[in-house]
Amino acid sequence: MKNWINKTFILMLSIGLVTSCSDSYVEVAPEYSIDSENYFNVEEDYEQAIVAAYDLLQTTYLNSMLGEIASDNTLCGGESSTDVPGFQQIDDMIHTSNNDNLQDLWNWMFSGVQRAAYVIEFKDKTDFDGKERLIAEAYFLRAYYNFELVKWFGPIPIKEAGRFVVGDEENIVRSSVEEVYALIEQDLLIAIESLPITAPQAGRVTLGAAQSLLGKAYLFQAKFSDAAAMLDNVINSGQYQMVSDYDEIFEHEGENGPGSVFEVQYTDAEGASFDCFQCSEGNIAVGFNGIRQYNGPVFDSGFSFNVPTQELVDAFEAGDLRKDVAILDIAAWATRFGATYGTGFEHTGYFNRKYIARKGDTNIGDQNLTNPNNYRAIRYADVLLMAAEAYSKKTSPDDTKARQYLNQVRERAFGTTSNAVNASGTALQEAILRERRVELAGEGHRFFDLVRTGKAVQEIDGFTLNKNELFPLPLEEIQFANGNWEQNPGY
Numbered sequence: 001m002k003n004w005i006n007k008t009f010i011l012m013l014s015i016g017l018v019t020s021c022s023d024s025y026v027e028v029a030p031e032y033s034i035d036s037e038n039y040f041n042v043e044e045d046y047e048q049a050i051v052a053a054y055d056l057l058q059t060t061y062l063n064s065m066l067g068e069i070a071s072d073n074t075l076c077g078g079e080s081s082t083d084v085p086g087f088q089q090i091d092d093m094i095h096t097s098n099n100d101n102l103q104d105l106w107n108w109m110f111s112g113v114q115r116a117a118y119v120i121e122f123k124d125k126t127d128f129d130g131k132e133r134l135i136a137e138a139y140f141l142r143a144y145y146n147f148e149l150v151k152w153f154g155p156i157p158i159k160e161a162g163r164f165v166v167g168d169e170e171n172i173v174r175s176s177v178e179e180v181y182a183l184i185e186q187d188l189l190i191a192i193e194s195l196p197i198t199a200p201q202a203g204r205v206t207l208g209a210a211q212s213l214l215g216k217a218y219l220f221q222a223k224f225s226d227a228a229a230m231l232d233n234v235i236n237s238g239q240y241q242m243v244s245d246y247d248e249i250f251e252h253e254g255e256n257g258p259g260s261v262f263e264v265q266y267t268d269a270e271g272a273s274f275d276c277f278q279c280s281e282g283n284i285a286v287g288f289n290g291i292r293q294y295n296g297p298v299f300d301s302g303f304s305f306n307v308p309t310q311e312l313v314d315a316f317e318a319g320d321l322r323k324d325v326a327i328l329d330i331a332a333w334a335t336r337f338g339a340t341y342g343t344g345f346e347h348t349g350y351f352n353r354k355y356i357a358r359k360g361d362t363n364i365g366d367q368n369l370t371n372p373n374n375y376r377a378i379r380y381a382d383v384l385l386m387a388a389e390a391y392s393k394k395t396s397p398d399d400t401k402a403r404q405y406l407n408q409v410r411e412r413a414f415g416t417t418s419n420a421v422n423a424s425g426t427a428l429q430e431a432i433l434r435e436r437r438v439e440l441a442g443e444g445h446r447f448f449d450l451v452r453t454g455k456a457v458q459e460i461d462g463f464t465l466n467k468n469e470l471f472p473l474p475l476e477e478i479q480f481a482n483g484n485w486e487q488n489p490g491y
Contacts, residue, residue, distance in 0.1 A: 040122040046134050049119050053141045054203070056112035057264045057377075061285035062105055063148055064375055064444030065306050066090055068352070071446035072459045073437070075346040077307040079292075083345060087305065090471075093462030097472035097491050105152060106474050112145035114163055121162030136194035140205045140213070143187040147217060150180045151448055154470040154488060158183050169481045181221055188214040197239060202256045203265035208234045212261050212378045212386075219386050220452055224394035228401075231387035234261070235405070240380040242412050247325045249376065250354040252361065261378040268361070268370040283375060287368025289352045289442075291330060296339020299328075300357035302368055304344035308442070313350060316438050322413050326441040328353040352442040381409050381439050389432050392425075399424045406432055409439055464490060 039045050068074045069091045076091035078084055086101030095102065119138035123131075149156045155174035157164070160183060164172075175183075188210050195207040211233045218227035234240065241258045248254040256263055266283040290302015308327055316323035328351040330341055357371050384405040392402035406428075407420045421431045436449055450456040457465045467490030478487055 040125045042126065043128040043131070046119065046126070046128075046131065049115070050134050050137055050141075053112065053115035053119060053138060056108055056115060056145065057141075058266060058281065058283075059104075059108035059112075060148065060264060060377070061283050061375065062101065062108070063152075064355075065285045065288060066101065066105070067444030067447050068306055068442060070460070071450060072309065072461070073312045073441060073446045074306045074308050074352070075348060077305045077344050077346045077348075078303060080345050083303075084305070093460065093464065093468055095471065097475040097478065097487060099472070099474070102152075102471055103474040103476065106149070106477065109145045109149045109152075110164075113142055113149070116142035116145065117159065117163045132194040133196060133200075136191040136210075137205045139187040139191040140195070140210050143184045143191070143210075143217075144213060146180060146184050146187075147213065150177055150184070151220070152471050153473055156180055157485075160186075169477070170484050172484075174485050178221075181217060184217050185214065188217070197237070203263060205262070206239075208237060208239050209262035209378060212383050215383070215390070216378075216386060219390055220448075222393075224390045227390035228387060228394055228398075231383055231390060234380075234383050235387060240383070242380060242384075242408060244412065246322050246412060249379070250325065250373075252358070252373070255374045259380040260376055261380055261383060264375040264377050266372045266374055268372045282370035283355070283373045284369060284371075285375075286355050286357050286371040286373045290356045290368065291328075291341050291351055292344045293342030294339065295341070296334065297337050298359060300359055300361070301341075302357060304342075304347070304351070306352055306442075307344075307346060307348045308350040308352060309348060310350075312437070312441060315434065315441075317419070319419070320413050320438065321415060322438060322441075324353075326352070326354055326438070328356065354442045376443065379440075379443075381412075382436075382445070384409055385432060385436050385439060389429065389436075392429050392432060397425075399428055402428060402432070406435060409435060413439070466490065 040049070066087070069076050069087055070093075076084075076087045078087065081088060084101070086095070086099045089095040089099060090101070116138045119135065120142065123135045123138070146156070146158065155176055157168065157172045158175045158180055159168070159172065191205070191210045192207060192214070195205055195210050197207050199206050211230055215227045215231035215234070218224075218230060240261060243249055243254065243257055243259040249257065249259060264283075267281045285306070287302045288305040290304070291299055292301065292304035294301035313323070313327055313329075316327075329349060330339075330351060331349050333339060334341060355373060355375075357368070357373075361371055361373065388402040388405035391398045391405070403421060403423075407417070410419050410421065411417055413419070421428065423431050433449065433453060433455075437446060440446070447456070447460075450459050451469050456469065457463050460468075462468075467488075470488045472488050472491035473485065478485055
């Protein structure tokens with residue numbers, strides 16, 4: 001963490017004040033530096049600081065990509081077996097603590113924690129109308145980043161009162177998973193008290209987003225009754241609905257739609273160089289996922305990473321309308337439209353159609369770095385499927401309720417009620433997990449679904465039990481902690 005503190009915390013001590021664009025919470029640009037203890041004197045200070053906390057959400061393109069690559073849904077791909085070695089290692093389950101991409105994930109998520117904690121630390125300094133909502137957003141964001149960290153790394157250092165300071169890496173131990181989740185729950189319950197039902201600006205946190213994330217945190221801890229009750233709050237609010245056209249969800253026109261509970265906002269307003277991915281305001285995963293050397297209609301080219309497996313393609317049932325939205329069969333497409341393309345490493349013939357570049361998405365810079373395709377971090381269909389799982393697994397299962405939520409998702413998928421699931425018990429739970437795979441294909445959830453349901457070892461090639469459930473802490477963090485932190489088992 002000292003490495004991260006030196007690079008990020010010191011920067012945040014003199015926070016780069018930021019400005020937001022008018023239509024969504026995405027664009028940030030440093031204006032000047034000021035000593036933090038003399039900051040937070042007016043509403044604008046809080047507003048700019050919370051935008052800085054939101055900004056790290058854009059780096060979660062890495063989380064969503066690796067959540068697929070680590071699973072049985074996709075292969076790493078790329079140009080060759082040495083193209084982004086950290087990705088390749090995670091795909092093959094041979095990653096170590098000396099993995100640059102895991103270091104990035106750690107750094108960026110802790111940067112998000114730190115920026116949110118900065119607002120929380122000074123939450124009582126200045127009063128103004130609407131401050132409660134801004135502070136609630138900070139609590140949500142700290143919970144969001146900590147949730148990502150505990151998913152990936154298990155026990156992590158946490159600090160309830162405020163920011164980390166230099167030296168904490170040698171004095172603060174890694175809190176247990178249970179303690180991390182306790183802080184996540186506490187932060188979200190605080191956030192829920194003051195968040196609005198409707199976002200005042202696209203991309204900002206709402207009550208439903210906080211309730212959904214809390215329900216998900218309960219689910220990951222097998223607190224199924226709590227999860228069911230919390231997710232029911234979202235479902236019964238009437239605030240969200242299933243968009244009838246699944247394809248519409250992932251196009252530009254469908255961003256922040258009625259089925260979106262929380263989206264990470266991207267824009268093509270700024271570019272970035274390859275040594276500074278996190279500096280881009282665009283969704284870099286879109287370029288990574290793209291079709292190699294593509295020339296044809298609708299799509300732009302990319303780097304052919306994160307390519308769907310035949311097994312994922314075969315997981316879609318006959319008549320499932322989601323298949324052609326989630327999966328691009330490039331050979332069939334090329335034949336139909338006269339397109340041409342190149343083949344990269346581990347070419348399967350398929351691409352993640354949800355998150356590949358469309359022509360016209362950006363007219364600024366490289367479409368692979370500045371693509372404005374939002375990441376749909378929490379969708380209403382995900383909420384329904386999480387609630388279905390919770391109802392089917394709680395101490396007193398309610399399979400009727402579980403089937404009701406599951407079949408809402410399936411009705412849209414097939415355009416008819418004739419494909420409803422009528423199973424109970426374990427068979428119903430298996431059906432829900434299968435449904436999560438196809439409904440959320442390409443969205444970064446699969447690895448963690450397999451881990452938390454105990455199925456990763458049988459589904460993921462190379463997965464080692466009691467090791468690969470977590471990823472290793474970056475080697476530099478262990479070294480800078482001077483013996484204060486132990487490495488995760490097996491690494």
